[in-house]
Amino acid sequence: MPTLFHPDLHKRNIFVSETDPSKITGIIDWQSASAEPAFWYADEVPDFAVPDDSENDLCAKAFDACSRFSTSKLSGPRLMDKNLFRPFLYSYRTWKDGAIALRHELVETTQGWNELGFAGSGPYILLPSPHELVKHEREYKLFVAAQELKHDLSNLLGTATDG
Known part of the structure; x- marks a missing residue:
């Protein structure tokens, strides 16, 4: 089933509140967004969720857990x-x-x-x-x-x- 997806959700494209960094205030760089089969993006992992240090390891685990429960169309192919x-x-x-x-x-x-x-x-x-x-x-x-x-x-x- 086609899904609208923003394939470029990296740190430089996500703006957060200055007072509360857990609140997203804007997302830019939508030119690559499209409605396509969801599995095409199953291998995409935003740069903030690539495990390379202790901070990113936590983000990677959170991204993986959220993906499994919130975006099952993307997580299914990751598990195969x-x-x-x-x-x-x-x-x-x-x-x-x-x-x-x-x-x-x-x-x-x-x-x-x-x-x-x-x-x-x-x-x-x-x-x-x-x-x-x-x-x-x-x-x-x-x-x-x-x-x-x-x-x-x-x-x-x-x-x-x-x-």
């Missing part, structure tokens, strides 16, 4: 087997992450299809040849390195990964 969920993470954002990540997840899911409890063939009817798999692994390693560089630069510069 990651091997099943990952292809869906990249299927709608190949424009952003490229086809390599989606292909990698389809290969991984197909290779573990029986272990996931399914019969028959997986998403790939025929897996790529060994030569194609070697080429793909090389491309995927470059993709991962580029993503890590982008995130590292983003953290160093204190900006979002999209600029």
Whole structure:
């Protein structure tokens, strides 16, 4: 079921009261908000809820608990087997992450299809040849390195990964 969602709920976009920081006074940056399948955003975690220190650990636990009870459409996919969920993470954002990540997840899911409890063939009817798999692994390693560089630069510069 489509859900209206604001996918950019990060600290810089949420304004709180000066006298009571538990009261939200405004939310900006709505240009990415849209009505889409809720599971598309199940992997999104606002920066205030990413565990990296004791303060954020508490926020991460609170965000996780609130998500489970208040936004079950988002928490359900978070609880499912990651091997099943990952292809869906990249299927709608190949424009952003490229086809390599989606292909990698389809290969991984197909290779573990029986272990996931399914019969028959997986998403790939025929897996790529060994030569194609070697080429793909090389491309995927470059993709991962580029993503890590982008995130590292983003953290160093204190900006979002999209600029």
